[in-house]
Amino acid sequence: MRIAEICSQDPRQPNLDSPTPTPPPPSPAPDHKHELLLSHIESLIKRTESISTSTANTLPEGLSADLRQALAHFPQLLPLPNSVKLQIWKLSHRLWNACVDISNSLTIRSSSSASVTEHHAKLRHVAADMLCLAKEVDGVPSPEIKCASFYQKTGVIWHDLGKFDLASACLETATEIVAKIDLSRVSDSGERKLVLEINLARSRTAWQVSDRNLAVMLLNRAKSLLFGAPDHYKSLANQYLSFGKSALSANDVNAFSEALKLMNEALDLCEKGSGVARTREQVSQLRELKVKALRFISAVHLQKGEFESVIKCVKVLREGGGERGDHHASLPVLAMKAWLGLRRYEEAEKELRGMVTNKGVPESVWVSAIEAYFEAAGTAGAETAKAVFLGLLGRCHVSANAAVRLAHRVIGDGAGGEGSKVRAQVVLELVSDERVVALFSGQTDAKEIGTMHAILWNCASDYFRSKDYKMAAEMFEKSLLYVPHEIDRRILRAKGFRVLCLCYLGVSELDRAHEYITEAEKLDPNIACAFLKFKVLLQMNDQTGAINQIQTMRSCLDFTPEFLCLASHEAIASRALQVAASSLSNLLDCYTSGNPMPATEVVVFRSLVTILSQEPGNEQQVLKYMKWGHSRASELGKECFYGKDEVGKREQNWFAVTCWNLGTRCGKAKEYQLCAEFFRLVSQFCENTSEDQAIMVCKSLILTVSAMMGSEIQTQTPLPNSDIKQAAELLDRAGKMLATISAGTGFDADEIRDMESQVLFMYTFNAYQIHGRMMLDDQATHQQQQLDLVKAFAASKACNPRDLLQIGLTASEPPLLNREVAVFALNQSLSSLLSLPSPDYYEIAVVARRLIGVVSFHKGDYEDDDAVHGMYKQAYRIMVGLKEGEYPTEEGRWLATTAWNRAVVPLKLGRVEVGKKWMGVGLEIAGKVAGMEEYRSYMEEFVSGFVKKLPLRNAG
Numbered sequence: 001m002r003i004a005e006i007c008s009q010d011p012r013q014p015n016l017d018s019p020t021p022t023p024p025p026p027s028p029a030p031d032h033k034h035e036l037l038l039s040h041i042e043s044l045i046k047r048t049e050s051i052s053t054s055t056a057n058t059l060p061e062g063l064s065a066d067l068r069q070a071l072a073h074f075p076q077l078l079p080l081p082n083s084v085k086l087q088i089w090k091l092s093h094r095l096w097n098a099c100v101d102i103s104n105s106l107t108i109r110s111s112s113s114a115s116v117t118e119h120h121a122k123l124r125h126v127a128a129d130m131l132c133l134a135k136e137v138d139g140v141p142s143p144e145i146k147c148a149s150f151y152q153k154t155g156v157i158w159h160d161l162g163k164f165d166l167a168s169a170c171l172e173t174a175t176e177i178v179a180k181i182d183l184s185r186v187s188d189s190g191e192r193k194l195v196l197e198i199n200l201a202r203s204r205t206a207w208q209v210s211d212r213n214l215a216v217m218l219l220n221r222a223k224s225l226l227f228g229a230p231d232h233y234k235s236l237a238n239q240y241l242s243f244g245k246s247a248l249s250a251n252d253v254n255a256f257s258e259a260l261k262l263m264n265e266a267l268d269l270c271e272k273g274s275g276v277a278r279t280r281e282q283v284s285q286l287r288e289l290k291v292k293a294l295r296f297i298s299a300v301h302l303q304k305g306e307f308e309s310v311i312k313c314v315k316v317l318r319e320g321g322g323e324r325g326d327h328h329a330s331l332p333v334l335a336m337k338a339w340l341g342l343r344r345y346e347e348a349e350k351e352l353r354g355m356v357t358n359k360g361v362p363e364s365v366w367v368s369a370i371e372a373y374f375e376a377a378g379t380a381g382a383e384t385a386k387a388v389f390l391g392l393l394g395r396c397h398v399s400a401n402a403a404v405r406l407a408h409r410v411i412g413d414g415a416g417g418e419g420s421k422v423r424a425q426v427v428l429e430l431v432s433d434e435r436v437v438a439l440f441s442g443q444t445d446a447k448e449i450g451t452m453h454a455i456l457w458n459c460a461s462d463y464f465r466s467k468d469y470k471m472a473a474e475m476f477e478k479s480l481l482y483v484p485h486e487i488d489r490r491i492l493r494a495k496g497f498r499v500l501c502l503c504y505l506g507v508s509e510l511d512r513a514h515e516y517i518t519e520a521e522k523l524d525p526n527i528a529c530a531f532l533k534f535k536v537l538l539q540m541n542d543q544t545g546a547i548n549q550i551q552t553m554r555s556c557l558d559f560t561p562e563f564l565c566l567a568s569h570e571a572i573a574s575r576a577l578q579v580a581a582s583s584l585s586n587l588l589d590c591y592t593s594g595n596p597m598p599a600t601e602v603v604v605f606r607s608l609v610t611i612l613s614q615e616p617g618n619e620q621q622v623l624k625y626m627k628w629g630h631s632r633a634s635e636l637g638k639e640c641f642y643g644k645d646e647v648g649k650r651e652q653n654w655f656a657v658t659c660w661n662l663g664t665r666c667g668k669a670k671e672y673q674l675c676a677e678f679f680r681l682v683s684q685f686c687e688n689t690s691e692d693q694a695i696m697v698c699k700s701l702i703l704t705v706s707a708m709m710g711s712e713i714q715t716q717t718p719l720p721n722s723d724i725k726q727a728a729e730l731l732d733r734a735g736k737m738l739a740t741i742s743a744g745t746g747f748d749a750d751e752i753r754d755m756e757s758q759v760l761f762m763y764t765f766n767a768y769q770i771h772g773r774m775m776l777d778d779q780a781t782h783q784q785q786q787l788d789l790v791k792a793f794a795a796s797k798a799c800n801p802r803d804l805l806q807i808g809l810t811a812s813e814p815p816l817l818n819r820e821v822a823v824f825a826l827n828q829s830l831s832s833l834l835s836l837p838s839p840d841y842y843e844i845a846v847v848a849r850r851l852i853g854v855v856s857f858h859k860g861d862y863e864d865d866d867a868v869h870g871m872y873k874q875a876y877r878i879m880v881g882l883k884e885g886e887y888p889t890e891e892g893r894w895l896a897t898t899a900w901n902r903a904v905v906p907l908k909l910g911r912v913e914v915g916k917k918w919m920g921v922g923l924e925i926a927g928k929v930a931g932m933e934e935y936r937s938y939m940e941e942f943v944s945g946f947v948k949k950l951p952l953r954n955a956g
Contacts, residue, residue, distance in 0.1 A: 033073075034084045041070050041091055041130075048098040048123065064122035067095075071126070074133055085134040089143075092130035096150065099124050121161060124154045128170065132177075144181055145191050148174040152198045159201065164209045171202040196225045196232055200239050207243060215243065216262070230282040233273025234289060240266035241293050248300055260300045267293045291317060291328070298334045302341070310338035329361040333369045340376040348373060349384055356391040367402045371409045382410050382426040390433060400439040400448035407431060407452060411459050424459060424471060431456065431478050440482060453482040453492075464499070469506030476500050494524035501532050510540045527556040531563050538574045546571070547582045554586060561590045565598040568607070577611050581621070584608040588628070602642055602651050605629040609658060619666055619674050626659060626681055656685040656696065663700070667707060672714055676707035680730075694737055701734040702759050705766040724773050731767050738763060761803040764793040768807065772816040786811070787821050794828045801832035805847060812854045819854055826851045834878070841882070845891035848875045852898070872899050872921045879928040892929035896922050900939060919943055 044067050074080065080088075102120050128150035136143050155170030178195050203218035219239060226232040244262035247255045270290035277283045298313035314335045317328070332351045339348035352373050355366045366388075374385045389398075389406050410427050412420070430436060431452065440449040460475030480496045483489050497520035504513035514536045521529045530553040537546040553563055564587040571580035584604050591601050608625050612618040633641040633652075642648035663678030682700035686693045705727045712719050719727070738760070767789050771782040790807055793799055808825035811818045830847045833839050848871065855868050875895050879887050900922030907915035923943065926936040 034080070037070055037073055038084065038087050038091070041067065041088075044070065045091055045095045045098065048095060048102075051098070051102065064119060064126050067123070067126045068129070071129060071133065080134075082138050085137045086140075088130055088134040089137050089140060092127050092134065092150075095123060095130065096127040099127060118161060118163075121154065121157045121163070121166075124150075124157060125166070125170065128154045128173075132173070142191065144177050145194060148177040148198060149194055151177070152194060152201060155205070156201055159205050159208070164205050167205045168202070168209070171198060171205060174198045175202060192225075192227045192229070193232070196222060196227075196235065199225060200235060203239065207246070212243075212258075219243070219265075228276050230273045230277040230286065233269050233276070234282075234286060237266040237269035237273065237286075237289055237293070240269065241289070241296065244293075244300075245296060248296065248303065251303070253304070256300055256304045260297065260304070263293050263297045263300060267297065295328060295330055295334070299330075302334060302337055305341065307338040307341035310334055310341075314338070327358070329358070329365045332358065332361065333365055333372070336369055337372055337376075340373065345377055345381075348376070349381075352384065352388055353391070356388060363399060363402050367405050370406055374409055382423045385410060386426045386430045389430065390435070398439065400452070403430075403436050403439055404448050404451045404455065408455050411455060421471060424463070424475065427456075427459075428474055428478055431481065437481050449482050449484070453479050456482065457496075460499075464503065464506075467506070469503045473500055473503035473507070476503060490523045494520045494526075494529065497523070498529060498532055501536065505536065505539060508539075510536060514540065525556065527553060527558045527560070527563055530556050531566065534567055535570055538570055538576055538579065541574075541576075543576050543579050546576065546579045550579075550582055550586055561587055561595065562598045564590070568611075572611065577615055580611050581608055581618075584611070585625075600643070601632060601636075602629070605632075606651070606654060609655075613658070613662065616669075619662060619671065619678075622662060623674060623677055623681075626655065626678075629655060630681065630684055652685060653693070656682050656693065659685060660696065660700065663703065663707070667703070667710075670710075670714065672707045672711035676704050676711065679704040679707060683730075683733075695741060698734050698737040698741065699759050701730045701737070702763045702766060705730055705734075705770070706762055709766060709769060719773070724770060727766070728770050728774065731763065731770060734763055735767070760793060760796055760798040764789050765803075765807060765810070768810070768821070769816060772818070783818050783820070786818050787824065790821050790825050794825070799828075799832075801829040801836075802843070804829035804832065805843060808847070809850060812850055822854045823851065826854065841878075841887045842891075844878060845875075845888045848878075849891060849894060868902075869917065869921065872925065876921065876925050876928065879925065882928075884930045887928070889930060892925065893932060896926040896929055896932060896935070898922075899925060916943075916946075919946075 044063060048063060074088075099120060102123075106117065106120065128147070131143075131147045131150050134143070135147075140146075151170045151174035155167045155174065158164070158167035158170060175198055178198060181195075199218055199222040203215045203222070206212075206218060207215035219236065222236055222239075226236065240262050244259045244266065247259035247262060267290060270286050270293060273286045274283055274290075277286060294313055294317050298310050298317075301307070301309040301313065314331050317331060332355050336348045336351035339345070339351060352369060355361050355369060370385050370388055374381045377384070385406065389403070407427050407430060410423050410430070412423060440452065456475055456479035460472045460479060463469075463472035463475060476496055476499050480493065483493050483496060485493075497516045501513045501517040501520065504510070504516065514533070517529060517533045517536055521533060530549060534546055534549040534553060537543075537549055550564070550567060553559060553567070564583050568580045568583035568587070571577070571583055584607055587597075587604055588601070588608070591597060591604075605625060605628070609622055609629075612622045612625070629641075638652065639648055642651040659678045659681045663675050663682065666672070666675035666678060679700040683697045683704070686697045686700075708719060708723060708727055768786050771786050771789075774782055790804075790811075793807075794804060804825045808822050808829055810816055811822035811825060826847050830844060830851065833844050833847065852868060852871050855871065872895060879892065899918055903915040903918035903922070906912075906918070919939065919942075923936065923939045926932045926939060
């Protein structure tokens with residue numbers, strides 16, 4: 001509002017424009033200095049007035065400084081003549097009115113900078129100082145009041161700008177000005193109000209700079225400035241109440257006492273003001289202020305823990321002192337909190353439930369009340385909080401934000417707290433209510449729906465981490481109610497389905513887990529879903545499905561080989577070895593892609609072989625991967641595949657030893673074809689290896705041929721020529737290695753002896769058989785090689801009679817017949833058996849019979865063979881001195897009867913001496929065989945009769 005350039009005349013003075021009064025005498029004319037200063041100030045004010053509303057935002061900052069510099073010269077020119085004072089008075093008002101225009105422009109534009117606003121306040125301050133410089137001016141009524149008004153308004157502006165030191169200076173100046181006025185003579189209501197407002201403004205400034213003692217003192221001093229006006233009581237009471245609320249917000253025990261004192265002052269002023277009020281409006285305004293003060297007094301009592309006082313205040317407010325009671329929304333909250341403080345939960349619950357029917361209670365208030373009730377009542381109040389909230393849904397509009405706040409408050413710290421399950425169950429019921437879900441259906445609630453989902457998700461995560469999978473599953477399911485079905489939320493829904501799958505895996509509800517992960521795959525077919533479904537299929541023991549799922553995993557866009565590695569670990573943990581093998585097999589296919597791999601290739605091969613080897617029947621698969629591994633080692637190079645130095649040696653040795661063990665297992669299971677393949681791989685894995693593996697390679701070569709021969713016997717299918725040639729090559733290598741090993745270079749003597757005792761016979765026996773199958777090429781050569789082999793074996797320390805016996809038996813029968821070898825081997829075996837400390841006469845008898853048979857077959861049954869006769873005589877000599885039955889009876893009878901029978905043909909041919917020789921041997925042997933007494937007596941009788949007849953035959 002614009003202030004007149006020249007203030008209106010005092011109504012108590014006569015009208016200056018009236019012709020009847022005598023005009024005052026003219027003031028002395030201003031001197032030249034005054035005129036120059038006033039002219040300069042006027043020019044500066046004209047510049048201020050010329051600032052248009054369109055340029056108010058560019059107010060020159062040096063203008064106020066120039067004005068103040070001009071004013072600084074006036075104190076040197078005191079006393080000022082009245083005419084100069086009047087000009088200063090007019091210029092002050094012109095400057096003030098220009099500031100009012102600038103202020104209005106800034107208010108309309110609402111875009112002023114802080115510097116412009118501050119400069120505007122400086123100009124106001126200059127205007128007030130100019131008015132104060134003029135002081136009393138003849139013809140101007142109440143100059144002190146107007147000067148104090150300028151300072152009061154300027155002080156308020158500085159206060160609003162936060163310049164409390166300048167505000168305090170202005171208000172103190174105004175106070176000093178009005179202090180010189182006799183207030184008892186002030187009758188104008190506006191002037192009286194100004195005096196009060198100066199005091200209140202100064203008090204507010206003191207409060208802002210934390211000089212609270214001064215602020216309260218100024219309020220107390222203002223009690224003498226009320227002048228019996230109801231509005232003054234109201235203003236002062238409002239200021240007391242404002243200070244009380246400010247002290248209450250400090251949330252400090254001492255501040256609470258101060259706040260209560262200030263509010264009681266406000267209440268007292270309201271009471272006194274009501275006593276002087278004359279209109280109904282004034283009474284109503286003071287009553288409203290009184291009720292407001294009482295509510296804040298109740299809040300102070302609540303903060304101080306004086307719950308009984310709170311209840312009393314609320315009761316007074318509701319009764320209204322016989323008038324209409326107060327039904328402010330805060331009253332039930334205050335009452336409820338007070339009852340809670342008194343631990344009277346039933347009354348608190350009544351207050352809370354009563355809020356449901358009170359439509360005047362704002363949402364923020366009853367949400368806060370529910371939170372306070374739950375905080376005090378704890379888990380026991382969770383059900384009530386839910387019931388109240390659902391009751392409010394049917395009464396008034398409830399925002400999604402309120403539901404979020406309540407859910408967050410009831411859930412609290414999530415899993416693990418006292419009564420957490422009870423609170424969680426209440427929240428589950430709350431958030432699953434159709435009315436609550438409907439609150440989040442609009443697009444405007446996008447933030448709230450995300451917050452509610454996050455609250456439920458985080459709580460569910462807490463339960464998941466604490467392994468309470470059932471509760472976690474319920475929470476995760478309810479969180480999906482707050483995930484919209486839009487396409488952009490598809491990933492979030494898939495994430496929810498995945499974690500639900502994990503929860504139901506945790507409680508072994510595999511069908512539900514499978515259902516959820518299938519839905520997740522539909523929404524987001526990524527590797528995480530595929531892997532989790534693989535895990536579910538494993539738990540369901542669907543190994544075929546799990547193996548197929550591995551291929552699905554590989555088809556995912558975000559597939560990485562690490563998941564195949566994880567899949568193998570999961571399968572091993574579930575004892576699904578075929579699934580683990582499939583995972584690793586697929587992992588091996590990735591090594592040619594050039595991508596980073598989770599493990600070295602040799603480790604994957606080793607793991608795969610180890611897994612397959614744990615179950616019988618997988619030998620064919622193991623053989624395939626063993627061959628694959630050897631092929632990769634040849635392709636990449638040994639160091640690249642196995643590793644360098646000792647690590648590489650250990651890896652390579654592991655494969656060789658594993659092949660050896662598997663070959664041994666297949667040999668025991670009579671799977672000779674697989675056995676041969678494994679032993680052949682042993683020699684391949686040990687190629688170009690150190691001497692410590694030479695023995696193993698040598699053995700593996702020999703055992704390979706043994707397995708090939710065993711397979712021939714098992715299948716009754718002769719080995720093809722290619723296999724025979726290959727076997728010959730293997731044995732040739734083995735023979736060379738045996739020669740090197742036997743020489744002892746680089747080998748321990750015990751190792752050599754142990755190796756020879758194990759493999760020399762096998763080598764000899766296999767080589768004999770292979771040469772026997774190659775006789776079509778050059779029979780004499782191969783037969784000689786056979787004999788050389790057996791002689792070399794017989795000369796070795798590893799030779800034993802039983803091995804020679806086996807060689808002899810084999811050489812004595814087709815299709816590997818070799819008489820010289822058979823005779824040599826059997827003779828050597830017999831000699832060795834006889835030289836034993838405790839000979840086995842059954843074996844000796846077998847050797848003797850087979851020797852007789854071999855020699856007889858070679859010489860013919862009808863030829864008097866001294867060699868055969870010598871064998872019978874040797875058998876007789878062996879039997880001499882033995883106990884009855886020590887030599888096998890059947891073998892003894894065979895010797896006796898075959899020797900006797902050999903005499904028949906010579907006798908018929910007239911070769912009597914030869915016949916007598918064979919009968920004598922038979923009779924001798926029969927004498928050493930138990931149970932042949934009757935035969936022996938018959939033989940003796942025949943011999944004596946034959947001898948008697950012999951002369952007659954000769955005579956004839």
